[in-house]
Amino acid sequence: MNDEINIQELPTEEILELMQEDLYDGLADEIVAEVKELLKRGLAPYEILSDGLIAGMDAVGDDFRDGILFVPEVLMAAKAMKAGMEVLRPLLAETGVEKTGTVVLGTVKGDIHDIGKNLVGMMLEGAGFEVVDLGTNTSADDFLAAIKEHNAHILGMSALLTTTMTYMRVVIEALKEAGLRERVTVLVGGAPLNDAFAEDIEADAYCRDAAIAVETAKKYMQIRKAE
Amino acid sequence: MNPLEKLLASGAPILLDGAMGTMLMAAGLEQGDPPEEWNVLHPDRIRAIHQSYVDAGSQVILTNSFGGTRFRLEMHNLQDRVYELNKAAAENARAVADAAPRTVVVAGSMGPTGQLFEPMGLLTFEEAKAAFAEQARGLADGGVDVFWVETMSDLDEVRAAVEGARSVSDLPIITTMSFDTHGHTMMGVSPQKAVETLSQLDVIALGANCGTGSDELEKAIEAMRAARPDLLLVAKANAGIPQVERGGNVVYTGTPEVMAQYARDVKALGARLIGACCGSTPEHIKAMAEALEQTG
Numbered sequence: 001m002n003d004e005i006n007i008q009e010l011p012t013e014e015i016l017e018l019m020q021e022d023l024y025d026g027l028a029d030e031i032v033a034e035v036k037e038l039l040k041r042g043l044a045p046y047e048i049l050s051d052g053l054i055a056g057m058d059a060v061g062d063d064f065r066d067g068i069l070f071v072p073e074v075l076m077a078a079k080a081m082k083a084g085m086e087v088l089r090p091l092l093a094e095t096g097v098e099k100t101g102t103v104v105l106g107t108v109k110g111d112i113h114d115i116g117k118n119l120v121g122m123m124l125e126g127a128g129f130e131v132v133d134l135g136t137n138t139s140a141d142d143f144l145a146a147i148k149e150h151n152a153h154i155l156g157m158s159a160l161l162t163t164t165m166t167y168m169r170v171v172i173e174a175l176k177e178a179g180l181r182e183r184v185t186v187l188v189g190g191a192p193l194n195d196a197f198a199e200d201i202e203a204d205a206y207c208r209d210a211a212i213a214v215e216t217a218k219k220y221m222q223i224r225k226a227e
Numbered sequence: 228m229n230p231l232e233k234l235l236a237s238g239a240p241i242l243l244d245g246a247m248g249t250m251l252m253a254a255g256l257e258q259g260d261p262p263e264e265w266n267v268l269h270p271d272r273i274r275a276i277h278q279s280y281v282d283a284g285s286q287v288i289l290t291n292s293f294g295g296t297r298f299r300l301e302m303h304n305l306q307d308r309v310y311e312l313n314k315a316a317a318e319n320a321r322a323v324a325d326a327a328p329r330t331v332v333v334a335g336s337m338g339p340t341g342q343l344f345e346p347m348g349l350l351t352f353e354e355a356k357a358a359f360a361e362q363a364r365g366l367a368d369g370g371v372d373v374f375w376v377e378t379m380s381d382l383d384e385v386r387a388a389v390e391g392a393r394s395v396s397d398l399p400i401i402t403t404m405s406f407d408t409h410g411h412t413m414m415g416v417s418p419q420k421a422v423e424t425l426s427q428l429d430v431i432a433l434g435a436n437c438g439t440g441s442d443e444l445e446k447a448i449e450a451m452r453a454a455r456p457d458l459l460l461v462a463k464a465n466a467g468i469p470q471v472e473r474g475g476n477v478v479y480t481g482t483p484e485v486m487a488q489y490a491r492d493v494k495a496l497g498a499r500l501i502g503a504c505c506g507s508t509p510e511h512i513k514a515m516a517e518a519l520e521q522t523g
Contacts (some may be wrong), residue, residue: 062342071408071414072415112256131245162249162252162506163256164258166258170258191407194468196470
Protein backbone atom coordinates (compact mmCIF):
# COMPACT_ATOMS: atom_id res chain seq x y z
CA MET A 1 0.00 0.00 0.00
CA ASN A 2 3.00 2.25 0.41
CA ASP A 3 4.24 1.94 -3.12
CA GLU A 4 3.48 5.58 -3.68
CA ILE A 5 5.11 6.74 -0.44
CA ASN A 6 8.82 7.46 -0.54
CA ILE A 7 9.77 7.21 3.11
CA GLN A 8 13.06 8.99 2.50
CA GLU A 9 11.09 12.17 1.90
CA LEU A 10 9.01 11.87 5.09
CA PRO A 11 9.82 13.60 8.35
CA THR A 12 10.94 11.18 11.07
CA GLU A 13 7.79 11.76 13.08
CA GLU A 14 5.65 10.68 10.15
CA ILE A 15 7.71 7.55 9.56
CA LEU A 16 7.08 6.51 13.15
CA GLU A 17 3.36 7.02 12.62
CA LEU A 18 3.51 5.11 9.36
CA MET A 19 5.23 2.24 11.19
CA GLN A 20 2.27 1.96 13.50
CA GLU A 21 -0.10 1.78 10.52
CA ASP A 22 2.05 -0.74 8.70
CA LEU A 23 2.33 -2.93 11.80
CA TYR A 24 -1.44 -2.81 12.13
CA ASP A 25 -1.70 -3.98 8.52
CA GLY A 26 0.97 -6.65 8.98
CA LEU A 27 3.36 -5.31 6.32
CA ALA A 28 6.74 -6.84 7.18
CA ASP A 29 8.76 -5.49 4.25
CA GLU A 30 7.60 -1.95 4.88
CA ILE A 31 8.46 -2.21 8.57
CA VAL A 32 11.99 -3.39 7.80
CA ALA A 33 12.50 -0.51 5.34
CA GLU A 34 11.22 2.00 7.88
CA VAL A 35 13.41 0.66 10.68
CA LYS A 36 16.46 0.87 8.41
CA GLU A 37 15.60 4.38 7.30
CA LEU A 38 15.25 5.57 10.90
CA LEU A 39 18.55 3.96 11.87
CA LYS A 40 20.16 5.75 8.95
CA ARG A 41 18.83 9.00 10.34
CA GLY A 42 20.57 8.25 13.61
CA LEU A 43 17.59 7.38 15.78
CA ALA A 44 18.50 5.21 18.76
CA PRO A 45 17.41 1.57 18.33
CA TYR A 46 15.51 1.87 21.60
CA GLU A 47 13.51 4.84 20.29
CA ILE A 48 12.55 2.94 17.17
CA LEU A 49 11.50 0.00 19.31
CA SER A 50 9.39 1.97 21.76
CA ASP A 51 7.95 4.74 19.55
CA GLY A 52 7.51 2.59 16.45
CA LEU A 53 7.18 -1.12 17.11
CA ILE A 54 5.88 -1.18 20.67
CA ALA A 55 3.50 1.72 20.09
CA GLY A 56 2.18 -0.07 17.00
CA MET A 57 1.73 -3.37 18.80
CA ASP A 58 -0.08 -1.59 21.63
CA ALA A 59 -2.71 -0.43 19.14
CA VAL A 60 -2.97 -3.95 17.72
CA GLY A 61 -3.30 -5.35 21.24
CA ASP A 62 -6.07 -2.91 22.14
CA ASP A 63 -8.12 -3.75 19.07
CA PHE A 64 -7.55 -7.46 19.61
CA ARG A 65 -8.78 -7.16 23.18
CA ASP A 66 -11.85 -5.27 21.98
CA GLY A 67 -12.76 -7.81 19.28
CA ILE A 68 -11.94 -5.52 16.35
CA LEU A 69 -8.94 -7.58 15.25
CA PHE A 70 -8.69 -11.38 15.47
CA VAL A 71 -5.88 -13.91 15.51
CA PRO A 72 -4.98 -13.78 11.79
CA GLU A 73 -4.48 -10.01 11.80
CA VAL A 74 -2.55 -10.10 15.06
CA LEU A 75 -0.29 -12.88 13.81
CA MET A 76 0.53 -10.93 10.67
CA ALA A 77 1.22 -7.81 12.75
CA ALA A 78 3.45 -9.84 15.07
CA LYS A 79 5.32 -11.23 12.08
CA ALA A 80 5.94 -7.71 10.83
CA MET A 81 7.12 -6.72 14.29
CA LYS A 82 9.46 -9.70 14.37
CA ALA A 83 10.93 -8.69 11.03
CA GLY A 84 11.64 -5.24 12.45
CA MET A 85 13.06 -6.76 15.62
CA GLU A 86 15.50 -8.86 13.59
CA VAL A 87 17.10 -5.63 12.44
CA LEU A 88 17.02 -4.00 15.86
CA ARG A 89 17.92 -6.92 18.14
CA PRO A 90 21.71 -6.95 17.59
CA LEU A 91 21.83 -3.18 17.97
CA LEU A 92 19.74 -3.28 21.14
CA ALA A 93 22.07 -5.89 22.58
CA GLU A 94 25.09 -3.66 21.79
CA THR A 95 23.58 -0.67 23.51
CA GLY A 96 22.65 -2.79 26.50
CA VAL A 97 19.00 -1.78 26.68
CA GLU A 98 17.35 -3.06 29.81
CA LYS A 99 14.72 -5.73 29.25
CA THR A 100 11.27 -5.28 30.71
CA GLY A 101 11.64 -8.75 32.21
CA THR A 102 12.21 -12.40 31.34
CA VAL A 103 9.34 -14.77 30.63
CA VAL A 104 9.44 -18.55 30.26
CA LEU A 105 6.52 -19.62 28.11
CA GLY A 106 5.05 -22.93 27.00
CA THR A 107 2.00 -25.03 26.20
CA VAL A 108 1.65 -27.72 28.85
CA LYS A 109 2.28 -31.44 28.49
CA GLY A 110 -0.17 -33.29 26.30
CA ASP A 111 -1.24 -30.19 24.40
CA ILE A 112 0.05 -29.06 21.02
CA HIS A 113 -2.01 -25.90 20.70
CA ASP A 114 0.32 -22.97 20.40
CA ILE A 115 -1.51 -20.27 18.50
CA GLY A 116 -2.43 -18.28 21.59
CA LYS A 117 0.87 -19.01 23.27
CA ASN A 118 2.80 -17.78 20.22
CA LEU A 119 0.75 -14.62 20.13
CA VAL A 120 1.52 -13.97 23.77
CA GLY A 121 5.23 -14.56 23.08
CA MET A 122 5.37 -12.21 20.16
CA MET A 123 3.43 -9.50 21.92
CA LEU A 124 5.60 -9.81 25.04
CA GLU A 125 8.65 -9.38 22.83
CA GLY A 126 6.94 -6.39 21.33
CA ALA A 127 6.62 -4.98 24.83
CA GLY A 128 10.34 -5.41 25.48
CA PHE A 129 10.36 -8.70 27.36
CA GLU A 130 12.91 -11.43 26.80
CA VAL A 131 10.87 -14.51 25.94
CA VAL A 132 12.08 -18.07 26.36
CA ASP A 133 9.54 -20.13 24.43
CA LEU A 134 9.64 -23.83 25.25
CA GLY A 135 7.07 -24.70 22.59
CA THR A 136 4.30 -27.25 23.09
CA ASN A 137 3.91 -30.43 25.15
CA THR A 138 6.14 -29.01 27.92
CA SER A 139 6.80 -31.03 31.08
CA ALA A 140 7.13 -29.59 34.58
CA ASP A 141 10.83 -30.52 34.54
CA ASP A 142 11.42 -28.51 31.38
CA PHE A 143 9.60 -25.49 32.79
CA LEU A 144 11.65 -25.63 36.00
CA ALA A 145 14.96 -26.04 34.21
CA ALA A 146 14.29 -23.05 31.96
CA ILE A 147 13.16 -20.85 34.87
CA LYS A 148 16.42 -21.59 36.69
CA GLU A 149 18.62 -21.23 33.63
CA HIS A 150 17.21 -17.90 32.54
CA ASN A 151 16.41 -16.47 35.96
CA ALA A 152 12.88 -15.90 34.73
CA HIS A 153 10.60 -13.41 36.44
CA ILE A 154 7.44 -14.80 34.90
CA LEU A 155 6.15 -18.23 33.88
CA GLY A 156 3.38 -18.28 31.27
CA MET A 157 1.49 -21.54 30.70
CA SER A 158 -1.10 -22.25 28.03
CA ALA A 159 -3.59 -25.10 27.44
CA LEU A 160 -6.52 -25.44 25.07
CA LEU A 161 -7.96 -28.74 26.23
CA THR A 162 -9.94 -29.62 29.31
CA THR A 163 -7.84 -32.79 29.41
CA THR A 164 -4.56 -30.84 29.67
CA MET A 165 -5.33 -27.67 31.60
CA THR A 166 -5.07 -29.41 34.95
CA TYR A 167 -1.40 -30.12 34.23
CA MET A 168 -0.80 -26.49 35.18
CA ARG A 169 -1.43 -27.48 38.77
CA VAL A 170 1.26 -30.16 38.46
CA VAL A 171 3.77 -27.54 37.32
CA ILE A 172 2.83 -25.15 40.12
CA GLU A 173 3.20 -27.91 42.69
CA ALA A 174 6.62 -28.73 41.23
CA LEU A 175 7.60 -25.05 41.53
CA LYS A 176 6.62 -25.11 45.18
CA GLU A 177 8.60 -28.26 45.85
CA ALA A 178 11.65 -26.78 44.17
CA GLY A 179 11.32 -23.63 46.29
CA LEU A 180 10.81 -21.48 43.18
CA ARG A 181 7.17 -20.51 43.59
CA GLU A 182 7.90 -17.22 45.39
CA ARG A 183 10.44 -16.25 42.75
CA VAL A 184 8.22 -16.39 39.67
CA THR A 185 4.91 -14.87 38.79
CA VAL A 186 2.70 -17.54 37.19
CA LEU A 187 0.32 -16.41 34.45
CA VAL A 188 -2.02 -18.91 32.78
CA GLY A 189 -4.23 -18.75 29.70
CA GLY A 190 -6.21 -20.82 27.22
CA ALA A 191 -9.77 -21.23 26.01
CA PRO A 192 -11.21 -23.44 28.77
CA LEU A 193 -9.63 -21.46 31.63
CA ASN A 194 -11.03 -18.70 33.80
CA ASP A 195 -10.23 -16.67 36.92
CA ALA A 196 -11.62 -19.25 39.30
CA PHE A 197 -9.47 -21.96 37.76
CA ALA A 198 -6.35 -19.81 38.05
CA GLU A 199 -7.13 -19.06 41.66
CA ASP A 200 -7.78 -22.68 42.46
CA ILE A 201 -4.48 -23.94 41.05
CA GLU A 202 -2.78 -21.00 42.80
CA ALA A 203 -1.54 -19.21 39.72
CA ASP A 204 -1.06 -15.47 40.10
CA ALA A 205 -3.43 -14.53 37.29
CA TYR A 206 -5.55 -15.77 34.40
CA CYS A 207 -5.09 -13.83 31.18
CA ARG A 208 -8.07 -13.92 28.84
CA ASP A 209 -6.07 -12.99 25.75
CA ALA A 210 -2.60 -11.99 24.58
CA ALA A 211 -3.19 -8.29 25.11
CA ILE A 212 -4.23 -8.87 28.70
CA ALA A 213 -1.26 -11.21 29.19
CA VAL A 214 1.09 -8.38 28.23
CA GLU A 215 -0.71 -5.87 30.48
CA THR A 216 -0.61 -8.33 33.36
CA ALA A 217 3.06 -9.16 32.84
CA LYS A 218 3.93 -5.46 32.85
CA LYS A 219 1.88 -4.91 35.99
CA TYR A 220 3.66 -7.69 37.86
CA MET A 221 7.07 -6.37 36.79
CA GLN A 222 6.14 -2.98 38.24
CA ILE A 223 5.07 -4.61 41.49
CA ARG A 224 8.39 -6.47 41.62
CA LYS A 225 10.34 -3.24 41.08
CA ALA A 226 8.39 -1.52 43.83
CA GLU A 227 9.22 -4.27 46.30
CA MET B 228 -31.22 -44.55 3.15
CA ASN B 229 -28.60 -43.19 5.48
CA PRO B 230 -29.83 -43.57 9.09
CA LEU B 231 -29.28 -39.88 9.74
CA GLU B 232 -31.50 -38.97 6.81
CA LYS B 233 -34.07 -41.35 8.23
CA LEU B 234 -34.02 -39.51 11.56
CA LEU B 235 -34.17 -36.14 9.84
CA ALA B 236 -37.18 -37.19 7.78
CA SER B 237 -39.28 -37.31 10.96
CA GLY B 238 -39.01 -33.52 11.27
CA ALA B 239 -38.48 -33.75 15.03
CA PRO B 240 -35.40 -32.41 16.84
CA ILE B 241 -32.58 -34.93 17.00
CA LEU B 242 -30.75 -35.42 20.28
CA LEU B 243 -26.97 -35.74 20.04
CA ASP B 244 -24.64 -36.92 22.78
CA GLY B 245 -22.49 -35.03 25.28
CA ALA B 246 -18.82 -34.76 26.08
CA MET B 247 -16.24 -37.46 25.44
CA GLY B 248 -13.03 -35.81 26.70
CA THR B 249 -14.25 -34.89 30.17
CA MET B 250 -15.96 -38.31 30.48
CA LEU B 251 -12.67 -40.01 29.64
CA MET B 252 -10.92 -38.09 32.38
CA ALA B 253 -13.60 -39.22 34.80
CA ALA B 254 -12.90 -42.78 33.61
CA GLY B 255 -9.22 -42.43 34.44
CA LEU B 256 -7.53 -40.89 31.40
CA GLU B 257 -4.41 -39.18 32.69
CA GLN B 258 -3.70 -35.53 31.99
CA GLY B 259 -2.01 -35.19 28.64
CA ASP B 260 -2.56 -38.76 27.47
CA PRO B 261 -4.05 -39.35 24.01
CA PRO B 262 -7.79 -40.15 24.21
CA GLU B 263 -7.69 -41.84 20.79
CA GLU B 264 -5.34 -44.57 22.01
CA TRP B 265 -8.04 -45.69 24.42
CA ASN B 266 -10.04 -46.92 21.43
CA VAL B 267 -7.69 -49.90 21.36
CA LEU B 268 -6.34 -49.91 24.94
CA HIS B 269 -9.73 -49.67 26.66
CA PRO B 270 -12.49 -50.26 24.09
CA ASP B 271 -14.73 -51.38 26.96
CA ARG B 272 -14.53 -47.98 28.63
CA ILE B 273 -15.17 -46.14 25.36
CA ARG B 274 -18.17 -48.34 24.63
CA ALA B 275 -19.49 -47.81 28.17
CA ILE B 276 -19.45 -44.04 27.61
CA HIS B 277 -21.27 -44.42 24.27
CA GLN B 278 -23.75 -46.79 25.92
CA SER B 279 -24.46 -44.32 28.72
CA TYR B 280 -25.35 -41.66 26.15
CA VAL B 281 -27.57 -44.05 24.20
CA ASP B 282 -29.29 -45.00 27.46
CA ALA B 283 -29.79 -41.30 28.22
CA GLY B 284 -31.56 -40.84 24.88
CA SER B 285 -28.88 -39.81 22.37
CA GLN B 286 -29.88 -40.53 18.78
CA VAL B 287 -26.46 -39.62 17.41
CA ILE B 288 -23.19 -40.60 19.09
CA LEU B 289 -19.81 -39.12 18.20
CA THR B 290 -16.74 -41.32 17.93
CA ASN B 291 -13.72 -40.87 20.19
CA SER B 292 -11.56 -39.50 17.37
CA PHE B 293 -11.58 -35.72 17.84
CA GLY B 294 -7.77 -35.53 17.88
CA GLY B 295 -7.37 -38.32 15.34
CA THR B 296 -5.42 -36.51 12.61
CA ARG B 297 -1.73 -37.26 12.25
CA PHE B 298 -0.86 -33.73 13.34
CA ARG B 299 -2.33 -34.28 16.78
CA LEU B 300 -1.36 -37.92 17.15
CA GLU B 301 2.24 -37.00 16.33
CA MET B 302 2.67 -35.51 19.79
CA HIS B 303 2.18 -38.98 21.24
CA ASN B 304 4.22 -40.62 18.50
CA LEU B 305 1.03 -42.24 17.19
CA GLN B 306 1.09 -40.60 13.75
CA ASP B 307 1.53 -43.95 12.02
CA ARG B 308 -1.64 -45.32 13.59
CA VAL B 309 -4.17 -42.82 12.25
CA TYR B 310 -6.14 -45.36 10.27
CA GLU B 311 -6.14 -48.00 13.01
CA LEU B 312 -7.20 -45.66 15.84
CA ASN B 313 -9.95 -43.98 13.82
CA LYS B 314 -11.27 -47.30 12.59
CA ALA B 315 -11.33 -48.60 16.17
CA ALA B 316 -13.10 -45.42 17.30
CA ALA B 317 -15.79 -46.01 14.70
CA GLU B 318 -16.10 -49.70 15.55
CA ASN B 319 -16.58 -48.94 19.24
CA ALA B 320 -19.45 -46.56 18.56
CA ARG B 321 -20.85 -48.84 15.84
CA ALA B 322 -21.06 -51.81 18.22
CA VAL B 323 -23.10 -49.78 20.71
CA ALA B 324 -25.34 -48.26 18.02
CA ASP B 325 -26.06 -51.63 16.42
CA ALA B 326 -27.06 -53.15 19.75
CA ALA B 327 -29.47 -50.29 20.53
CA PRO B 328 -33.22 -50.95 20.35
CA ARG B 329 -33.76 -47.89 18.12
CA THR B 330 -31.90 -46.11 15.34
CA VAL B 331 -28.65 -44.63 16.63
CA VAL B 332 -26.43 -42.78 14.19
CA VAL B 333 -22.65 -43.03 14.44
CA ALA B 334 -20.91 -39.75 13.63
CA GLY B 335 -17.16 -39.73 13.02
CA SER B 336 -15.72 -36.84 15.00
CA MET B 337 -12.98 -34.84 13.24
CA GLY B 338 -11.40 -31.95 15.14
CA PRO B 339 -8.86 -29.30 14.12
CA THR B 340 -5.26 -30.22 13.33
CA GLY B 341 -4.03 -27.62 15.83
CA GLN B 342 -1.85 -26.14 13.08
CA LEU B 343 -2.11 -22.77 11.38
CA PHE B 344 -2.49 -22.43 7.64
CA GLU B 345 -0.12 -20.43 5.49
CA PRO B 346 0.80 -17.58 5.57
CA MET B 347 0.26 -17.36 9.35
CA GLY B 348 1.59 -20.86 9.93
CA LEU B 349 3.18 -23.63 7.90
CA LEU B 350 0.26 -25.92 7.07
CA THR B 351 -0.74 -26.08 3.41
CA PHE B 352 -4.27 -26.78 2.27
CA GLU B 353 -3.20 -29.99 0.53
CA GLU B 354 -1.42 -31.31 3.64
CA ALA B 355 -4.48 -30.65 5.75
CA LYS B 356 -6.81 -32.23 3.21
CA ALA B 357 -4.61 -35.34 3.06
CA ALA B 358 -4.56 -35.60 6.85
CA PHE B 359 -8.35 -35.39 7.09
CA ALA B 360 -8.72 -37.89 4.23
CA GLU B 361 -6.52 -40.32 6.13
CA GLN B 362 -8.64 -39.94 9.25
CA ALA B 363 -11.91 -40.18 7.32
CA ARG B 364 -10.80 -43.41 5.65
CA GLY B 365 -10.37 -45.07 9.04
CA LEU B 366 -13.70 -43.73 10.28
CA ALA B 367 -15.54 -44.87 7.15
CA ASP B 368 -14.01 -48.34 7.24
CA GLY B 369 -14.97 -48.62 10.91
CA GLY B 370 -18.58 -47.98 9.98
CA VAL B 371 -19.56 -44.37 10.68
CA ASP B 372 -22.81 -43.11 9.13
CA VAL B 373 -21.71 -39.49 8.83
CA PHE B 374 -18.56 -37.36 9.21
CA TRP B 375 -18.74 -34.75 11.94
CA VAL B 376 -16.21 -31.92 11.53
CA GLU B 377 -16.29 -29.91 14.76
CA THR B 378 -14.81 -27.16 16.95
CA MET B 379 -13.33 -25.47 13.90
CA SER B 380 -12.19 -21.86 13.84
CA ASP B 381 -10.66 -21.49 10.36
CA LEU B 382 -12.87 -21.69 7.26
CA ASP B 383 -10.00 -23.04 5.16
CA GLU B 384 -9.52 -25.88 7.60
CA VAL B 385 -13.22 -26.76 7.42
CA ARG B 386 -12.97 -26.81 3.64
CA ALA B 387 -9.87 -29.04 3.84
CA ALA B 388 -11.72 -31.44 6.17
CA VAL B 389 -14.82 -31.56 3.98
CA GLU B 390 -12.84 -32.07 0.78
CA GLY B 391 -10.58 -34.61 2.49
CA ALA B 392 -13.51 -36.64 3.77
CA ARG B 393 -15.30 -36.42 0.45
CA SER B 394 -12.21 -37.65 -1.38
CA VAL B 395 -12.49 -41.03 0.36
CA SER B 396 -16.24 -41.47 0.96
CA ASP B 397 -19.72 -40.39 -0.12
CA LEU B 398 -21.12 -40.31 3.43
CA PRO B 399 -22.93 -37.14 4.55
CA ILE B 400 -20.83 -34.45 6.24
CA ILE B 401 -21.81 -32.10 9.06
CA THR B 402 -19.64 -29.27 10.29
CA THR B 403 -19.68 -26.95 13.29
CA MET B 404 -17.45 -24.11 14.40
CA SER B 405 -16.61 -22.75 17.83
CA PHE B 406 -17.60 -19.10 18.33
CA ASP B 407 -15.63 -18.33 21.46
CA THR B 408 -14.08 -14.92 20.77
CA HIS B 409 -16.34 -11.85 20.88
CA GLY B 410 -19.07 -13.80 19.09
CA HIS B 411 -16.62 -14.91 16.37
CA THR B 412 -14.33 -17.90 16.03
CA MET B 413 -10.76 -17.47 17.22
CA MET B 414 -9.83 -16.71 13.60
CA GLY B 415 -12.45 -13.98 13.37
CA VAL B 416 -15.24 -15.81 11.53
CA SER B 417 -18.72 -14.54 12.40
CA PRO B 418 -21.73 -16.90 12.41
CA GLN B 419 -23.07 -15.10 9.30
CA LYS B 420 -19.79 -15.56 7.47
CA ALA B 421 -19.66 -19.21 8.54
CA VAL B 422 -23.14 -19.84 7.15
CA GLU B 423 -22.37 -18.09 3.87
CA THR B 424 -19.17 -20.04 3.34
CA LEU B 425 -20.05 -23.45 4.74
CA SER B 426 -23.40 -23.64 2.95
CA GLN B 427 -21.41 -23.61 -0.31
CA LEU B 428 -19.66 -26.82 0.78
CA ASP B 429 -20.94 -30.36 0.45
CA VAL B 430 -22.50 -30.52 3.93
CA ILE B 431 -26.00 -31.49 5.05
CA ALA B 432 -26.02 -29.46 8.27
CA LEU B 433 -23.85 -26.89 10.01
CA GLY B 434 -23.78 -25.07 13.29
CA ALA B 435 -21.92 -24.20 16.48
CA ASN B 436 -20.28 -26.24 19.22
CA CYS B 437 -18.11 -25.82 22.30
CA GLY B 438 -17.03 -22.21 22.85
CA THR B 439 -17.99 -20.61 26.13
CA GLY B 440 -21.37 -20.95 27.83
CA SER B 441 -24.68 -21.82 26.20
CA ASP B 442 -25.75 -18.15 26.00
CA GLU B 443 -23.00 -17.37 23.51
CA LEU B 444 -23.82 -20.46 21.50
CA GLU B 445 -27.48 -19.50 21.37
CA LYS B 446 -26.49 -16.12 19.92
CA ALA B 447 -24.51 -17.86 17.19
CA ILE B 448 -27.46 -20.12 16.32
CA GLU B 449 -29.77 -17.12 16.23
CA ALA B 450 -27.44 -15.30 13.83
CA MET B 451 -27.09 -18.37 11.61
CA ARG B 452 -30.83 -18.87 11.52
CA ALA B 453 -31.36 -15.23 10.57
CA ALA B 454 -28.81 -15.50 7.77
CA ARG B 455 -30.19 -18.70 6.27
CA PRO B 456 -33.53 -19.96 7.71
CA ASP B 457 -33.52 -22.87 5.25
CA LEU B 458 -30.47 -24.68 6.63
CA LEU B 459 -30.32 -27.56 9.11
CA LEU B 460 -28.59 -26.20 12.21
CA VAL B 461 -26.56 -28.02 14.86
CA ALA B 462 -26.13 -26.79 18.45
CA LYS B 463 -23.72 -28.41 20.86
CA ALA B 464 -22.96 -26.21 23.87
CA ASN B 465 -20.59 -26.76 26.75
CA ALA B 466 -22.16 -27.48 30.11
CA GLY B 467 -21.29 -24.05 31.45
CA ILE B 468 -17.76 -23.03 32.40
CA PRO B 469 -15.00 -25.27 33.80
CA GLN B 470 -13.99 -25.02 37.43
CA VAL B 471 -11.51 -27.10 39.34
CA GLU B 472 -12.49 -28.82 42.54
CA ARG B 473 -10.12 -29.46 45.38
CA GLY B 474 -8.05 -32.43 44.32
CA GLY B 475 -7.94 -31.41 40.70
CA ASN B 476 -11.21 -32.62 39.21
CA VAL B 477 -12.63 -30.34 36.58
CA VAL B 478 -16.33 -29.65 36.99
CA TYR B 479 -18.58 -27.55 34.81
CA THR B 480 -21.04 -25.03 36.15
CA GLY B 481 -23.96 -26.03 33.91
CA THR B 482 -26.40 -28.27 35.78
CA PRO B 483 -28.74 -30.70 33.97
CA GLU B 484 -31.52 -28.15 34.57
CA VAL B 485 -29.50 -25.41 32.88
CA MET B 486 -28.84 -27.68 29.91
CA ALA B 487 -32.51 -28.68 29.70
CA GLN B 488 -33.41 -25.01 29.41
CA TYR B 489 -30.68 -24.54 26.82
CA ALA B 490 -32.15 -27.43 24.77
CA ARG B 491 -35.59 -25.80 24.84
CA ASP B 492 -34.14 -22.39 23.94
CA VAL B 493 -31.97 -23.57 21.11
CA LYS B 494 -34.81 -25.60 19.65
CA ALA B 495 -37.00 -22.51 19.70
CA LEU B 496 -34.20 -20.64 17.90
CA GLY B 497 -34.35 -23.19 15.10
CA ALA B 498 -31.65 -25.79 15.79
CA ARG B 499 -32.62 -29.30 14.65
CA LEU B 500 -29.65 -31.33 15.91
CA ILE B 501 -29.16 -30.61 19.59
CA GLY B 502 -26.48 -31.91 21.94
CA ALA B 503 -23.83 -30.86 24.41
CA CYS B 504 -20.06 -30.50 24.48
CA CYS B 505 -17.33 -30.26 27.13
CA GLY B 506 -18.37 -30.96 30.71
CA SER B 507 -21.68 -32.58 29.88
CA THR B 508 -22.62 -36.07 31.04
CA PRO B 509 -25.38 -38.59 30.34
CA GLU B 510 -27.29 -36.91 33.15
CA HIS B 511 -27.31 -33.65 31.18
CA ILE B 512 -28.38 -35.47 28.02
CA LYS B 513 -31.20 -37.20 29.86
CA ALA B 514 -32.49 -33.86 31.13
CA MET B 515 -32.26 -32.48 27.60
CA ALA B 516 -34.13 -35.49 26.20
CA GLU B 517 -36.98 -34.90 28.65
CA ALA B 518 -37.03 -31.17 27.87
CA LEU B 519 -37.21 -31.76 24.12
CA GLU B 520 -39.94 -34.35 24.55
CA GLN B 521 -42.04 -31.94 26.59
CA THR B 522 -41.76 -29.26 23.96
CA GLY B 523 -43.00 -31.78 21.41
